[in-house]
Amino acid sequence: MGQWAVAVHGGAGVWRDQDEGRICTGVAAAVAGARAVLDGGGSALDAVVAAVLQLEDDELFNAGTGAALNRDGDAELDAAVMSGKDLRCGGVAALRGVRNPVLVARRVMEASPHVLLAGEGARRFAQEQGFDVEYDPVTARAREVWVARSKAGPTLEPPSPAGDTVGAVALDRNGHLAAATSTGGTILKLPGRVGDSPIPGAGNYASAWAACSATGRGELMMRLLAAKALCDRVQAGAAPQPAADSLLVLMRESVGADAGFILVSASGEVGIAHGTPAMPHAWQRQGAPVQARFRCG
Numbered sequence: 001m002g003q004w005a006v007a008v009h010g011g012a013g014v015w016r017d018q019d020e021g022r023i024c025t026g027v028a029a030a031v032a033g034a035r036a037v038l039d040g041g042g043s044a045l046d047a048v049v050a051a052v053l054q055l056e057d058d059e060l061f062n063a064g065t066g067a068a069l070n071r072d073g074d075a076e077l078d079a080a081v082m083s084g085k086d087l088r089c090g091g092v093a094a095l096r097g098v099r100n101p102v103l104v105a106r107r108v109m110e111a112s113p114h115v116l117l118a119g120e121g122a123r124r125f126a127q128e129q130g131f132d133v134e135y136d137p138v139t140a141r142a143r144e145v146w147v148a149r150s151k152a153g154p155t156l157e158p159p160s161p162a163g164d165t166v167g168a169v170a171l172d173r174n175g176h177l178a179a180a181t182s183t184g185g186t187i188l189k190l191p192g193r194v195g196d197s198p199i200p201g202a203g204n205y206a207s208a209w210a211a212c213s214a215t216g217r218g219e220l221m222m223r224l225l226a227a228k229a230l231c232d233r234v235q236a237g238a239a240p241q242p243a244a245d246s247l248l249v250l251m252r253e254s255v256g257a258d259a260g261f262i263l264v265s266a267s268g269e270v271g272i273a274h275g276t277p278a279m280p281h282a283w284q285r286q287g288a289p290v291q292a293r294f295r296c297g
């Protein structure tokens with residue numbers, strides 16, 4: 001049996017006026033959730049779902065409860081999962097009324113013939129699968145931030161991510177990889193806007209060689225299919241850290257994006273990089289202590 005590894009992020013962005021210690025505790029707790037699965041011989045897919053579930057329920061993060069609100073003040077949630085060993089994936093986009101979109105994304109993968117369900121159709125699918133679809137993920141803090149940002153007025157520029165989308169990547173003891181990502185998307189987005197997070201290869205990807213969760217402005221991430229580009233670089237022989245560093249440079253030079261990535265390879269190496277002021281993240285490899293940081297460096 002091989003050795004497991006896991007990494008999680010809490011979103012690349014600015015993270016103004018936030019309690020860094022509390023946020024690092026949040027990402028470390030998500031790693032602990034994944035570790036419990038991996039230590040018990042569980043799958044990478046179960047581990048990334050456990051980690052993201054925890055972060056969706058932590059209202060400090062822009063996913064599930066506490067998600068950023070769209071132009072109309074509603075939470076429309078995007079999430080995806082992907083299993084590297086068989087390239088199966090599932091996602092939901094612009095989903096309303098559900099507490100844990102990552103669980104619905106997994107259900108799309110496992111219980112539907114599709115990869116991605118959006119909007120009302122995704123909600124109906126969730127309901128048919130037994131999920132509560134009347135859940136209200138809007139918190140007082142998310143509403144306050146929305147009110148403050150709304151006052152600044154409309155802009156043609158897609159709003160910058162404030163940070164706080166969540167994602168997880170893992171390698172299990174059987175050598176399988178998986179990735180999961182979940183977000184409320186960018187604040188003040190147009191209703192119906194879908195970001196990179198649920199799009200396979202853009203914000204989330206896993207292969208037999210690597211698993212990646214990306215964060216940053218989805219409109220730019222989609223142009224480069226950043227998560228798949230990173231997994232491909234690892235497949236071609238690059239180590240995760242230099243692969244992530246060089247993709248950040250490519251993104252900045254080609255589309256002007258300051259993004260963030262976490263990835264893990266089939267040999268258990270972890271890569272973590274961001275071009276934004278912060279990206280809370282935590283990682284752990286079997287037999288070593290958990291590491292949690294607010295930003296790299």
Ligand code: ASP
Pocket residue numbers: 011012013161162163164165183184185186194195196197203214215216217218219221
């Ligand atoms: N990538 C996410 C989106 O565009 C936002 C983020 O990562 O903060 O929906």
